[in-house]
Amino acid sequence: MSKPFYITTTLPYVNADPHVGFAMELIRADIIARAKKLQGFEVFFNTGTDEHGQKLLTDAKKAGREVREYVDDYAAKFRGLKDLLGISSDVHFVRTTDGAHEAAAQEFWRRCEQNGYIYKKNYQTKYCIGCELEKTDSELDETGHCPIHPNQDIELINEENYFFKFSAFQQPLLDFYVTHPNFVIPEFRFNEIKAFVARGLEDFSISRLKSKMSWGVEVPNDPDHIMYVWFDALVNYISTLGWPNDMENFQKFWGNGTPTQYCGKDNLRQQSAMWQAMLMAAKLPNSAHIVINGFFTGDGGIKMSKSIGNVVNPYDVVAEYGTDALRFFVVSEVSIFEDSPFTMERFKDSYNAKLANGIGNLTSRIMKMAEKNLSMPVTVLETTIPVAYLKAMDLFEVGKVLALIWEEITALDQKIQETEPFKLVKTDPEAGKTIITELVTRLATIAQMLAPVMPETSLAIQALITSNRSPQTPLFLRKD
Numbered sequence: 265m266s267k268p269f270y271i272t273t274t275l276p277y278v279n280a281d282p283h284v285g286f287a288m289e290l291i292r293a294d295i296i297a298r299a300k301k302l303q304g305f306e307v308f309f310n311t312g313t314d315e316h317g318q319k320l321l322t323d324a325k326k327a328g329r330e331v332r333e334y335v336d337d338y339a340a341k342f343r344g345l346k347d348l349l350g351i352s353s354d355v356h357f358v359r360t361t362d363g364a365h366e367a368a369a370q371e372f373w374r375r376c377e378q379n380g381y382i383y384k385k386n387y388q389t390k391y392c393i394g395c396e397l398e399k400t401d402s403e404l405d406e407t408g409h410c411p412i413h414p415n416q417d418i419e420l421i422n423e424e425n426y427f428f429k430f431s432a433f434q435q436p437l438l439d440f441y442v443t444h445p446n447f448v449i450p451e452f453r454f455n456e457i458k459a460f461v462a463r464g465l466e467d468f469s470i471s472r473l474k475s476k477m478s479w480g481v482e483v484p485n486d487p488d489h490i491m492y493v494w495f496d497a498l499v500n501y502i503s504t505l506g507w508p509n510d511m512e513n514f515q516k517f518w519g520n521g522t523p524t525q526y527c528g529k530d531n532l533r534q535q536s537a538m539w540q541a542m543l544m545a546a547k548l549p550n551s552a553h554i555v556i557n558g559f560f561t562g563d564g565g566i567k568m569s570k571s572i573g574n575v576v577n578p579y580d581v582v583a584e585y586g587t588d589a590l591r592f593f594v595v596s597e598v599s600i601f602e603d604s605p606f607t608m609e610r611f612k613d614s615y616n617a618k619l620a621n622g623i624g625n626l627t628s629r630i631m632k633m634a635e636k637n638l639s640m641p642v643t644v645l646e647t648t649i650p651v652a653y654l655k656a657m658d659l660f661e662v663g664k665v666l667a668l669i670w671e672e673i674t675a676l677d678q679k680i681q682e683t684e685p686f687k688l689v690k691t692d693p694e695a696g697k698t699i700i701t702e703l704v705t706r707l708a709t710i711a712q713m714l715a716p717v718m719p720e721t722s723l724a725i726q727a728l729i730t731s732n733r734s735p736q737t738p739l740f741l742r743k744d
Contacts, residue, residue: 268521269300272310272501274531275360277396278338279323282345283575284606285528285560288594292557292662293526294351295595298716299657301352308517310504311351312358313339317493318472319393321479331479335361348579350587350719358504360497366481368503369496372546373470374484381429381545387469391419395530396493398468412530426471426489433541434465440540440550448536449660450601453529453556457536468538470495498539501525502548522552524660529556555660558603576606588718589615589740595717596666616742618670623710624740626673627725629680630703631734637689637697641732642704647712662717669713676706704729 273293276286290311297309315335324334343357358365376382389398394413405411408418441447441458448454471489472480480490501523507514517523527535536554543550560576581590589611597614598604634642656664680703689696711725724739 266304266306268308268517269297269305270308270310270505270517270521270523271297271300272504272523272525274525274527274535275312275314275358275497275500276342277317277319278313278315278335278342279320280338280575281577282342282579284578284581284590284594285575286342287345287349287578287590288560288598289526289528289557290345290351291349291591291594292600292660294349294355295591295662295665295716296524296526296657296660297352297355298719302715303654307352308505308521309352309355310358310501311355312500312504313342313360314493314497314500315339315359315361316480316491316496317396318477318479319396321477322393332361345578348582348587350591356504358500360481360500362503364506365500365503366496368507369481369491369499370484371508372499372502372542373491373495375546376428376542377484379545379547381432382426382470383429384424384426386422386424387427388420388422389469391421392416393419397534421469423473423476425469425473425492426483426486427467428470428495428542428545430465430467430538430541433544434461436544437461437465437537437540440544444550444552446553447551448532448554448556450556453532453601454536457532460533461537465537465541468492494534494538495542498534498542501539501551519549523549524553524555525551526555526557529558532556553660556601558599558601560598560606561603576608581608581611585611585615585743586720586740588721589619591718592619592666595662596670598663600661600663612743615740619740620738620742622670623673623714623721624738626676627707627728627739628735630676630700630707631728631732633686633689633700634704634729634732635734637693637700638704638732641730642701642708644705644708644729647709649709649713653713657716665713666717669710669717672706672710672713676703676710679703 271293273289276282293309297307300307320335321331324331327334339359345351346355373382392399392410392413394416395410399410399418404418405414410416410418438458438461448457470492471483472492474488474490477490480493481496483489483491502514502518505514505517525535540550578590593611593614650668653665653668656668683699685696685699688699707725708729711722715722721739728735
């Protein structure tokens with residue numbers, strides 16, 4: 265019986281078109297999902313859209329539209345990323361406006377409340393609508409704005425809300441971190457969240473007055489309140505599994521499936537502390553891994569943000585360069601865990617150097633020699649995937665995976681230059697054919713290694729090897 269594995273992205277907020285920042289997260293999670301399948305795991309891969317909260321209600325009103333219609337349109341664009349980005353066909357797509365999710369969020373609330381971790385009180389706070397998070401003075405810049413959303417004014421809230429007793433989980437979280445030393449990846453992000461929790465935790469608001477903010481999940485047994493968007497949205501990671509109704513599926517993938525969550529560094533607190541405390545409060549198993557990506561930055565090193573408007577649309581990139589080119593770039597040419605710049609000039613340079621002139625040109629050279637000199641296709645019975653490749657996948661270091669593949673591409677180029685089989689086959693046919701066969705076999709290994717990262721390219725190369733044909737058109741057309 266295959267071993268279960270669960271992986272999920274965060275859910276992007278549907279207040280603007282998708283941008284390459286979330287595309288990066290979705291692609292990287294898909295690569296891990298595909299790699300696990302190749303290793304024989306039964307994979308549950310989750311993504312979706314976050315569709316409640318003050319920001320969406322405000323934006324819909326500004327656009328002069330009904331909020332439901334507004335979120336439906338944007339959700340469709342995010343769902344479209346599945347095909348655009350070559351995401352696994354069996355990926356699950358959850359919307360937080362789905363009836364099953366809303367019912368699960370309400371049941372989760374009831375369990376936390378029954379266990380004594382929810383209470384009501386009056387409070388005042390500063391609130392960033394862009395983050396949908398409370399902010400302390402130390403978290404604001406010198407102008408009193410959130411550094412992540414500098415174009416939005418901080419809102420002052422003064423009302424009666426329900427609160428989650430986050431403060432009760434300082435020691436349980438610290439104990440959990442000790443017993444799970446690989447919980448947050450990379451280690452420096454783990455150190456950040458451990459330091460945050462060690463400084464002490466404050467209870468946080470988990471509701472809003474329905475009279476002020478009506479777009480959300482109703483609090484059980486109190487129709488005057490709507491759930492705070494983060495409390496509602498985080499439950500998607502288990503509602504997508506059918507919790508609390510399908511406990512067999514939940515136990516299979518969450519209890520036994522090494523639940524892994526991909527997110528950006530701005531989600532560190534929510535995913536690795538708030539959500540884990542909430543799971544403890546509901547007496548449910550914790551996540552196994554939280555993998556923290558850096559940001560894409562635009563001009564001036566500023567984080568790509570829909571609210572700032574410095575984003576790049578993945579639909580535009582794919583239209584010109586293709587799906588696998590974008591998948592390649594967000595893994596190979598940017599840091600996995602740190603911030604990285606994204607410019608179309610940098611993208612084009614990488615595309616020409618490593619795709620058009622790299623794997624594309626290498627495939628063409630090898631398969632032209634094979635087609636001309638080998639009477640039969642090379643039979644590749646088994647490919648040997650390097651141990652370092654599998655280890656990098658297990659550690660979520662997908663950038664290292666691409667580096668290993670390109671080391672082999674470079675080695676094959678050097679092999680051709682040193683042995684010149686296209687010449688040798690004329691003077692010593694058997695020796696030349698032996699080298700060409702070796703080149704095709706090693707190209708097949710490259711194709712297999714590329715399968716999780718660049719699935720279209722992998723299939724194209726494998727088809728050429730099987731038919732013993734050279735490509736009729738380049739795998740990647742050079743962009744001048």
